[in-house]
Amino acid sequence: MNRSWWKILCVVLLIFTVIAGLLGPVPALRQLQETIRNLYFHVCMWFAMMILFTISVVHSIKYLRSLDLNRDIRAHQYASTGVFMGLLGYATGAIWASYTWADPNNPAYASFGSIVREPKLIGAAMALLIYAAYFVLRSSITDIDKKARVSAVYNIFAYAMLFPSIWIIPRLLPSLHPGQEGNPALNFNDIDARMRMVFYPAVLGWTLLGVWITTLKIRLSLLKEKKWLNA
Amino acid sequence: MRNKSFYLFSVLVALMLSLQGFAQSTEPAEMANTMRSNGKIYVVIAVILTILGGLIIYLVRLDRKISQLEKSDQ
Numbered sequence: 001m002n003r004s005w006w007k008i009l010c011v012v013l014l015i016f017t018v019i020a021g022l023l024g025p026v027p028a029l030r031q032l033q034e035t036i037r038n039l040y041f042h043v044c045m046w047f048a049m050m051i052l053f054t055i056s057v058v059h060s061i062k063y064l065r066s067l068d069l070n071r072d073i074r075a076h077q078y079a080s081t082g083v084f085m086g087l088l089g090y091a092t093g094a095i096w097a098s099y100t101w102a103d104p105n106n107p108a109y110a111s112f113g114s115i116v117r118e119p120k121l122i123g124a125a126m127a128l129l130i131y132a133a134y135f136v137l138r139s140s141i142t143d144i145d146k147k148a149r150v151s152a153v154y155n156i157f158a159y160a161m162l163f164p165s166i167w168i169i170p171r172l173l174p175s176l177h178p179g180q181e182g183n184p185a186l187n188f189n190d191i192d193a194r195m196r197m198v199f200y201p202a203v204l205g206w207t208l209l210g211v212w213i214t215t216l217k218i219r220l221s222l223l224k225e226k227k228w229l230n231a
Numbered sequence: 232m233r234n235k236s237f238y239l240f241s242v243l244v245a246l247m248l249s250l251q252g253f254a255q256s257t258e259p260a261e262m263a264n265t266m267r268s269n270g271k272i273y274v275v276i277a278v279i280l281t282i283l284g285g286l287i288i289y290l291v292r293l294d295r296k297i298s299q300l301e302k303s304d305q
Contacts, residue, residue, distance in 0.1 A: 007294075011287050018279050022272060212290060219297045223304060 013205030020198045027192045038096050044206040045089030051207050052082035057159040060152040072148035077217040081210050083131045101176050119173040123165040130158045
């Protein structure tokens with residue numbers, strides 16, 4: 001029970017996020033209106049994804065230094081939960097954008113055209129596809145050690161590609177997505193002080209949820225591997 | 232046995248909640264109780280918390296099952 005305190009913290013933070021996120025005070029913005037509350041959910045998915053990918057690449061580097069297969073399993077599972085969080089972030093962003101960016105005066109296809117040309121969306125899709133290739137690469141190599149080594153190297157490349165695709169290129173191009181001039185949601189000028197009190201616990205809560213899911217997957221794959229070795 | 236009673240309990244709770252909903256719908260619309268105030272935002276919170284609670288119960292049960300597997304494996 002003592003070792004699972006962070007799981008309880010995760011549950012408490014998520015319940016707080018939902019209640020305070022829906023009831024708490026938010027600035028009245030003309031375009032976003034109440035949808036600014038999505039900050040506690042949509043943005044947190046991307047934060048959680050980034051943190052999980054960082055943990056994954058750390059495990060990959062540790063694998064390359066030690067050649068310990070447990071590290072490879074951890075890197076793989078953290079990356080897969082990270083991709084899952086990223087897909088959720090993408091899906092929630094698609095819903096959010098279609099009600100705040102789409103121009104009701106234009107036909108739907110015209111709005112769609114301008115939304116799919118968003119550099120942030122293309123960048124995020126690129127990053128997720130690069131990670132998708134990581135799983136394709138893993139499953140295409142049957143030799144366990146070779147698979148672990150090649151995919152660890154590729155994971156470092158995929159992590160490095162996150163920076164141009166989701167951090168640098170979208171900043172250089174005009175975009176409807178907020179946070180053009182700095183770090184979205186971290187910039188002290190574009191997030192309300194009252195919202196920050198909910199936003200930071202929300203990031204922590206969603207990240208801990210991702211870590212929790214990942215630890216379960218790691219334990220399961222360790223069990224599977226043990227069974228396979230004993231058989 | 233524990234699972235069975237748990238499901239029975241959750242079904243009962245769900246039934247009781249829905250009965251409450253029926254009883255209230257016969258009352259006049261001005262009777263704005265907690266769940267009906269503020270544009271019924273509390274209903275949204277209840278729905279999201281139910282989903283979140285369900286997901287967390289699911290995760291906790293998975294966690295326990297894996298712990299049992301790990302114990303039996305050693």
